[in-house]
Amino acid sequence: MQTPTTIQPQDLSWAEIKNIVLAVSDQIKETGQQIKADREQAAIRSSEIDRQIKESREQAAIRSAEIDRQIKEDRERLLESKLEWDAALKRMEETDAIAKQCLNETKYLRNLFQTEWGRLIESLCTPAALKLFSDLDIGISHIYTEGRKAKDNGIDRMEADIILCNGSVAVVGEVKTTCTVKHVDRFLEKMKQFKTMYPEFSSKTVYAAVAAIKYNQSSDAYARNAGLFVIRTTGDGVFSMDQPKERLTY
Numbered sequence: 001m002q003t004p005t006t007i008q009p010q011d012l013s014w015a016e017i018k019n020i021v022l023a024v025s026d027q028i029k030e031t032g033q034q035i036k037a038d039r040e041q042a043a044i045r046s047s048e049i050d051r052q053i054k055e056s057r058e059q060a061a062i063r064s065a066e067i068d069r070q071i072k073e074d075r076e077r078l079l080e081s082k083l084e085w086d087a088a089l090k091r092m093e094e095t096d097a098i099a100k101q102c103l104n105e106t107k108y109l110r111n112l113f114q115t116e117w118g119r120l121i122e123s124l125c126t127p128a129a130l131k132l133f134s135d136l137d138i139g140i141s142h143i144y145t146e147g148r149k150a151k152d153n154g155i156d157r158m159e160a161d162i163i164l165c166n167g168s169v170a171v172v173g174e175v176k177t178t179c180t181v182k183h184v185d186r187f188l189e190k191m192k193q194f195k196t197m198y199p200e201f202s203s204k205t206v207y208a209a210v211a212a213i214k215y216n217q218s219s220d221a222y223a224r225n226a227g228l229f230v231i232r233t234t235g236d237g238v239f240s241m242d243q244p245k246e247r248l249t250y
Helices: 014-124 125-132 179-189 219-225
Strands: 143-145 150-153 157-160 162-165 169-179 205-215 227-237 238-242
Touching: 125 238, 143 169, 157 169, 169 219, 179 205, 179 219, 205 219, 219 227
Parallel strands: 169 205, 205 227
Antiparallel strands: 143 162, 150 157, 162 169, 227 238
């Protein structure tokens, strides 16, 4: 085994020493350049990392703001839905109250109609009412009430509220709680078919009368001018009757 030879400075020439110094200097310079390049690369990487961190933070802030916006919109929608539901419940309660009120009013009107109409029909059969016709030489011997219906092939074609008659004369009455001109016109049109629908009265002289508790639109004068008897009641069986100038006969 050979022992490494140690070179002493005095063994080197100035040229060799110069070359060694230059070589070391170049190596130091190269190392410095590498360190500088590494520092520059590190600075670039650090700047890129900072940029990425900044972008990530900005994106995180945008996402956070979007999430906050969505949460706010969801809360607003929930609040709006709750308000709409509350309004719907309130409308349902109001509708229910109106429906109950309408039902109560309908029951009241139905009871009123049935009661007043029934009383009027019943009162027309009293001696006080019949005397009104007797005073006009129309004696009544038979009374038909409760909606005497005429049928044609089993189908109801006409209905008379009340028929007062004797051997030669009949008075057909249309009874309304409140009478209008339209009611009178319909009654007049209906009476054109009376003897066809009620052949048992075909040999009699038939008059027409309207009876009501209340007359609207001057329907009483309209009926009287059309040739109808007009009967009205003030209650408690008290009647009055207007006779037409010219009696309409059928």
